[in-house]
Amino acid sequence: MKKWTYAAAAIAIGGVVAAGAAAVSAEDKPMLTIDGETFTTHVKVPDDHPLAPEVISGWEYRTRETQALELDDFQNPAFLAVEQGEELWSAVDGSEGKSCESCHGDAAESMKGVRANMPRWNEAANKPWTLEEHINSCRKDRMGAEPWKWESSEMLGMTAYVGLQSRGMPMTVQTDGPMASWIEKGKELYYTRVGQLDMACANCHVDNYGKYIRADLLSQGNINGFPTYRLKWQGVGSLHRRFKGCMDQVRAKPYKRGSDEFVALEAYLASRGAGLSVETPAVRN
Ligand code: HEC
Numbered sequence: 001m002k003k004w005t006y007a008a009a010a011i012a013i014g015g016v017v018a019a020g021a022a023a024v025s026a027e028d029k030p031m032l033t034i035d036g037e038t039f040t041t042h043v044k045v046p047d048d049h050p051l052a053p054e055v056i057s058g059w060e061y062r063t064r065e066t067q068a069l070e071l072d073d074f075q076n077p078a079f080l081a082v083e084q085g086e087e088l089w090s091a092v093d094g095s096e097g098k099s100c101e102s103c104h105g106d107a108a109e110s111m112k113g114v115r116a117n118m119p120r121w122n123e124a125a126n127k128p129w130t131l132e133e134h135i136n137s138c139r140k141d142r143m144g145a146e147p148w149k150w151e152s153s154e155m156l157g158m159t160a161y162v163g164l165q166s167r168g169m170p171m172t173v174q175t176d177g178p179m180a181s182w183i184e185k186g187k188e189l190y191y192t193r194v195g196q197l198d199m200a201c202a203n204c205h206v207d208n209y210g211k212y213i214r215a216d217l218l219s220q221g222n223i224n225g226f227p228t229y230r231l232k233w234q235g236v237g238s239l240h241r242r243f244k245g246c247m248d249q250v251r252a253k254p255y256k257r258g259s260d261e262f263v264a265l266e267a268y269l270a271s272r273g274a275g276l277s278v279e280t281p282a283v284r285n
C-alpha cells in the first residue's frame with residue numbers, strides 16, 4: 001500500500017522523486033553544536049510513531065554549507081531579525097505607554113521555554129494559540145497597540161527573538177485535554193491529498209524523506225526551527241509561510257496564515273516532533 005502511494009506520488013509530480021538517495025548515513029552524522037551546546041537532531045521513537053524509528057530535524061538534510069550557517073550566530077543571517085526583535089522588546093508602543101519589557105522584564109527569563117510548547121491552549125479563545133497570536137493579544141489587549149501582520153518584519157523579529165530563548169530545549173506541546181482534537185484534526189489534514197497534484201503532506205515528508213525531489217533533499221518536514229531563515233526567501237519566514245509554500249508546490253489552494261487548519265497542522269507537527277531541540281532561528285535552503 002505504501003509502495004503504491006509512493007509510486008503514484010512520483011508519477012503525480014512527474015517522476016522527480018529519485019529513489020534510494022538516502023544522504024544521511026549513520027556513521028556520517030554531523031552534530032549540531034552551538035556555543036558548546038549539542039542539540040538533539042534525532043530522537044528514537046516507538047514503532048507506532050509515524051516516523052519510526054527516528055524523528056529527524058531538517059537540519060540533518062541540508063548541505064554542509066547550509067548547516068554551517070546555523071552553527072555560528074555571527075554567520076546565521078536570521079540574527080538580523082533577532083536583533084530587530086530585541087530592540088522591539090523594549091520599545092514603548094500603543095496607548096498604554098508600555099513595552100513588552102514593562103511587563104515581562106528580561107526575555108531570557110520570562111520567555112524561556114515559551115516557544116517549546118507552542119501552540120498553547122488559550123482558555124478564553126477556546127482554541128490553541130500560536131506564538132504570533134500570544135504576541136498580538138498582548139499588543140492589542142495589554143498595550144493598546146496595533147497587532148502586527150503575520151509575516152511582517154516586526155512579527156518575524158519578535159518570534160525569532162522570543163523563540164531563541166527556548167533554543168536547545170525539547171519540543172513539548174500539550175497533547176491531552178482540549179489539545180487532543182486539534183492534533184487529531186491536524187493529522188487528518190496532513191494525510192489528506194490536495195491540489196492538482198493530488199498529494200498529501202505525508203506523501204513527501206513521511207513516505208519519501210531522505211530522497212530528492214528535483215534538487216531538494218526531502219526532510220520529514222519538522223517545525224522545530226521556525227521562524228527560519230531560508231536561502232530561497234533571502235530572509236526569515238514563518239512556519240505558516242512554509243506550509244503555504246508546500247501547498248503551492250502541489251497546486252492546492254493554501255489555507256491562510258493563522259487559519260484553524262494551519263494551527264491544527266502546527267499542533268500536530270509539534271506533537272509529532274516532540275523531543276527535538278528548538279533550533280529557532282534555523283537556517284534552511
Ligand atoms: C511535493 C512534495 C511536498 C509536499 C506534498 C509537501 N512538502 Fe513540505 N517541503 C517540501 C520540500 C521539497 C521542502 C524543503 C526540503 C525539506 O525540508 O524537506 C519542504 C519543507 C517543509 C518544511 C520545513 C522543514 C524544515 O526543516 O524547515 C515543513 C514544516 C513542511 N515542508 C511542511 C509541509 C506540510 C505541512 C505539508 C502539507 C500541507 C507539506 N509540507 C507538503 C516538499 C513537500
Ligand code: HEC
Nearest residue numbers: 098099100102103104110114134135138139142143158162
Ligand atoms: C501590560 C503587560 C504586558 C505587556 C505590555 C505585554 N505582555 Fe505579554 N503577557 C502579559 C500577560 C499578563 C500574559 C499572560 C501570562 C499568563 O497567562 O500566564 C502575557 C503572555 C505573553 C506570552 C505567552 C507566553 C507566556 O509567558 O504566557 C507571550 C509570548 C507574550 N506575552 C509576549 C509579549 C510580547 C512580545 C510583548 C510586547 C510586544 C508583550 N507580551 C507585552 C502581559 C503583558
